[in-house]
Amino acid sequence: MATPVKISACDNELYMIATQGLGSSELIHVKSGFNNAVTDQFVLESILPKGTWQITMVGINWGGPWAFKIMIGTNSYGQQSNTGTVGVVWSQTLPPITI
Numbered sequence: 001m002a003t004p005v006k007i008s009a010c011d012n013e014l015y016m017i018a019t020q021g022l023g024s025s026e027l028i029h030v031k032s033g034f035n036n037a038v039t040d041q042f043v044l045e046s047i048l049p050k051g052t053w054q055i056t057m058v059g060i061n062w063g064g065p066w067a068f069k070i071m072i073g074t075n076s077y078g079q080q081s082n083t084g085t086v087g088v089v090w091s092q093t094l095p096p097i098t099i
Contacts, residue, residue: 003044003097009069009078010038013060016070018044018053027055033062044072045099052096059090066090 007014007030016027027047032038044053057077059068066089067080079090 006071007040012062015058056093
């Protein structure tokens with residue numbers, strides 16, 4: 001069964017990394033700003049080999065308001081704020097998933 005990943009907001013920089021006991025794989029690295037629309041998408045099974053993985057998402061802000069919105073399967077993740085904090089402003093590691 002395919003697990004789609006859809007990124008619809010990235011202001012400013014988003015890393016998605018899959019990890020397991022044998023190592024890690026960068027799934028995507030997106031840069032955008034000024035609240036511009038983002039429409040990146042992929043299917044986990046087309047990138048990752050079979051196994052159990054944990055997905056970590058890291059959102060970086062360059063200043064001003066920030067927002068991240070990601071759908072993995074039917075679950076929505078992300079956060080937004082009007083603060084001007086610079087650096088890592090949001091991160092989340094999901095429970096293990098099996099590919």
